[in-house]
Amino acid sequence: MSETRPASRTRSDRGPVRAWTLLLAVVVPTAVAAVVGMLLTWPGEATGADRPQLVDVAVELDSARVTATQLQRCDGTVEDVQADGTVPDQVDCLQVTARVTSGPRAGTTVEVFATAGLGVDDVPVGTAVVVEYYPEADGSPAVWAWHGFSRSLPLGAFALAFALVTVLVAGARGLRALIGLVLAFGVLALYVLPGLVAGENAVVLALCGSAVIVLVVLYLTHGVSLRTTTALVGTLVGLLMVAALGALGAHVARLDPVTTEDAYRLSQLLGSDGPQILRGVFLCGVVLAGLGVLNDVTITQASAVWELRAADPSAGWRRLFTQGMSIGRDHIASTVYTIAFAYAGASLPVLLLLEVYGQPLGQTLTSGPFAEEIVRTLAGSMGLVLAIPLTTVVAALVAVTASGEQARVDADTERVHAHTHAAGIGARAVPRPGAAPRVVVMGVSGCGKSTVGALLAERLGVPFLDADDLHPRSNVDKMAAGVPLTDEDRLPWLRLVGEALAEAPAGAVVACSALRRGYRDVLREAAPEVRFVHLAGTREQLAARLTSRVDHFMPAALLDSQLATLEPLTPDEDPVLLDIALAPAELAEQAARAL
Structure with a gap:
């Protein structure tokens, strides 16, 4: 070997x-x-410099704060056309008085007409807006116009x-x-x-x-x-x-x-x-x-x-x-x-x-x-x-x-079975009277192993341990690189979990999936008196629990895969089988009575 x-x-x-x-x-x-x-x-720096511009009038945008509004009547334009195609003679229009708060024209008070459809309630005093400034050109005076609301703060x-x-x-x-x-x-x-x-x-x-x-x-x-x-x-x-x-x-x-x-x-x-x-x-x-x-x-x-x-x-x-x-x-x-x-x-x-x-x-x-x-x-x-x-x-x-290779994975699994059964640990050893309780709470994801295990440990007065915390550095690095673990990777980890369980002076409760018989036999090799508590439920119950978990991603297909992988406890393992339909506290109480 x-x-x-x-x-x-x-x-x-x-x-x-x-x-x-x-x-x-x-x-x-x-x-x-x-x-x-x-x-x-990669485009050059002069991209678009030689292209015609639609806007040939210089315009600058300034921030402003509304100080007053007044609803007036203005002449209708083509933008006010109604459903029947007619243009009304007059329409409501909102005159906005605002104080410029940015740029070289800060402090200037201007009057502009807001976009059609806006009313007094839409532009209350104090509203931050943006106005357009068209400088003097060709003898024409400077003009101010409405641009829109200032949205920098809410968007930010x-x-x-x-x-x-x-x-x-x-x-x-x-x-x-x-x-x-x-x-x-x-x-x-x-x-x-x-x-x-x-x-x-x-x-x-x-x-x-x-x-x-x-x-x-x-x-x-x-x-x-x-x-x-x-x-x-x-x-x-x-x-x-x-x-x-x-x-x-x-x-x-x-x-x-x-x-x-x-x-x-x-x-x-x-x-x-x-x-x-x-x-x-x-x-x-x-x-x-x-x-x-x-x-x-x-x-x-x-x-x-x-x-x-x-x-x-x-x-x-x-x-x-x-x-x-x-x-x-x-x-x-x-x-x-x-x-x-x-x-x-x-x-x-x-x-x-x-x-x-x-x-x-x-x-x-x-x-x-x-x-x-x-x-x-x-x-x-x-x-x-x-x-x-x-x-x-x-x-x-x-x-x-x-x-x-697939054959190597299968061989690893068989080697685990052969090794543990050759050691005479295929079945559960009879615990000594007064021995410290050593328990593994097992099951597929979503069954509540950690919750029930912690409650059971408290009920028995022994420490609680999550097996996932004992993965060696090599396993952690492999999983971090996206490489799934093989049975060869799991074997040292399972032995470590078994040793931790066996070396706990007062006993311990461990949450570990232990889906296969070979995995459980590795734990028995280290702690022959270990008892297994299987939290079982229907697929519908497990799927519902997984769906309600916000910190864990578990697709339905993965649940089906785990259920297919699960090798149920056999009578020679002296199993403790519990239905997850019960509350966690009740499950812990029943497990304590059965051990």
């Missing part, structure tokens, strides 16, 4: 190296291509609240995610947007920018691991599919780039290249819209597969893929309509306007603006749907490869 163990460990060590090699063969060339593409298409407060909530809930990972978000917007502001204005290839801009963003954000937020790299591969391939589907949809649907007033104004501003640039803007928007949702589902799918592998180290890649896809189908079902409703919510004013006009539904959906949104939604959704099985199969293959 001592001669073969080093060779087995060497093979195990080669698993993660082999998995990293396969993933980096995809990630490294992609990262190099993205960086090179970004450097080749909301942004700060978002950052605080994110950090409080997610901790350091949330802080890293916020840093990644800032860097992502930096790529958009410094590279993608100037590149679009400069007329660079929009697909190249979108793919290079998105690849750099996802490389930085994923590794910064989730750390460098096989799990994160697997999600990265799925996201990158998903972005390629979204870009291809968006280009195909735009071509087949013959989308007109100039379909709205804003698009028309932008086309004028961009000059003769405007229509072509706007086509690129659409494709770029499709890719960027797909980036966020792809990042979400791929990292979750990769994490789910790793958790499934950790719960059942004997599972092969096909079983992991099948179980992972049961989670993926839930993601598909929820995310698809999430995307659709996000677009519908953003387009709600247009939908209401068309409802007022009473246009037929078919004509409405095939009109330019709606056709763009439909193509954008369908392209992103199809890319998402295709990325989920791709990420799942890659994660399953990498998880199995990283943890070694």
